[in-house]
Amino acid sequence: xxxxxxxxxxxxxxxxxxxxxxxxxxxxxxxxxxxxxxxxxxxxxxxxxxxxxxxxxxxxxxxxxxxxxxxxxxxxxxxxxxxxxxxxxxxxxxxxxxx
Numbered sequence: 560x561x562x563x564x565x566x567x568x569x570x571x572x573x574x575x576x577x578x579x580x581x582x583x584x585x586x587x588x589x590x591x592x593x594x595x596x597x598x599x600x601x602x603x604x605x606x607x608x609x610x611x612x613x614x615x616x617x618x619x620x621x622x623x624x625x626x627x628x629x630x631x632x633x634x635x636x637x638x639x640x641x642x643x644x645x646x647x648x649x650x651x652x653x654x655x656x657x658x
Contacts, residue, residue, distance in 0.1 A: 595628050604637050605630065606644055616644070 568589060570578075578585045591612060598608040609619035623630050 591622075591626075595623060595626055598623065599628055601634070601637075605641060616641070 570585070575585055578588045594603065594608050594611045597603040598605070603611065605619060606616055608623075609616045612619060612622070614622065620630050
């Protein structure tokens with residue numbers, strides 16, 4: 560995904576209070592909503608969305624599902640990329656067991 564960039568966002572006080580009074584909570588919520596929206600629009604792969612939120616693909620799947628964002632509406636190319644990632648992870652895991 561690359562390096563992080565800080566973005567200043569101004570929100571009405573009522574919205575901030577509804578999201579949570581602490582700036583870190585509000586920032587996390589805004590980041591999560593942005594990533595979920597990009598994922599929903601197919602502008603981020605599942606792996607890219609997980610990376611952007613600093614979680615594993617499995618954790619992102621659970622997170623997206625908990626937010627009622629479908630995770631199974633993927634195209635063939637994304638399935639190929641995710642499959643290749645899983646194969647790579649399996650190979651790494653096998654390498655750890657053999658060592």
